[in-house]
Amino acid sequence: MVIARILEPEVMDDPAEAIAYDAMDFSDVNQDFANVVVATYPQPTATVLDLGTGTARIPIFVAEQRPQWQIIAADLAPSMLAVGQKNVDAAGFTSQIQLQLADSKDLRFGDRYFDVIMSNSLIHHLPDPLPCFQEMRRLLKPGGAIILRDLFRPTSVAKIDKIIAGVDDADFDAHQLKLFRDSLFAAFTIDEIQAIANQTGLATANVEQTSERHWTLIFVDEQ
Numbered sequence: 001m002v003i004a005r006i007l008e009p010e011v012m013d014d015p016a017e018a019i020a021y022d023a024m025d026f027s028d029v030n031q032d033f034a035n036v037v038v039a040t041y042p043q044p045t046a047t048v049l050d051l052g053t054g055t056a057r058i059p060i061f062v063a064e065q066r067p068q069w070q071i072i073a074a075d076l077a078p079s080m081l082a083v084g085q086k087n088v089d090a091a092g093f094t095s096q097i098q099l100q101l102a103d104s105k106d107l108r109f110g111d112r113y114f115d116v117i118m119s120n121s122l123i124h125h126l127p128d129p130l131p132c133f134q135e136m137r138r139l140l141k142p143g144g145a146i147i148l149r150d151l152f153r154p155t156s157v158a159k160i161d162k163i164i165a166g167v168d169d170a171d172f173d174a175h176q177l178k179l180f181r182d183s184l185f186a187a188f189t190i191d192e193i194q195a196i197a198n199q200t201g202l203a204t205a206n207v208e209q210t211s212e213r214h215w216t217l218i219f220v221d222e223q
Helices: 015-023 027-040 057-065 078-091 130-139 157-165 174-186 190-199
Strands: 046-051 069-075 097-101 114-120 140-151 206-209 214-220
Touching (some): 015 078, 015 174, 027 057, 027 114, 027 140, 027 214, 046 057, 057 097, 069 078, 078 097, 114 130, 130 140, 130 190, 190 206
Parallel strands (some): 046 069, 046 114, 069 097, 114 140
Antiparallel strands (some): 140 214
16 A cells, blocks of 8 residues: 655745755765766766756765766756855856756757766656656667666655654754655655656666665666
């Protein structure tokens, strides 16, 4: 038995929300995701797309390890991008990371444009991720890689409550805890993600649980 999804807003575009989101300490999980990205595509040069970049923390971690990668970090929320630009500037990666206002379901790039497409914590915001997955498949170069990570939806409200209860109050305030709880309700199951991948030519993708609350999808195009 799986609890039903409860959608949350697709776009978080309130300046206060953006600041609150950026203040949440996800540095360990963000660094881990960046490590997975660079390990999956070990080439020294790449054109990279980060979808739902938020405040651009992950592109910064990636840029630190791959100084020759050029990264387009896209989001649909101007307030997130405004905070993200400050983070990119402060980190010294202005020439390497380009922030762009864009809709992940309708991207204005040519076919087979990117070597690497990555996204962390975007998918649960989408009422229907299928168009986003279709865009990622369209944009990926032969031999390229797609790396996605997000929360998965627990099987019961009790399990969600247990996860929330286990969060250190020193890390999250009450509002941040609510955002996290809402995200768990809005997340997809691993089986749902695999089904969407199968529909979009990513049937060979590896989708698995990689933490007590996350799934990770890795697809490497073998063409």
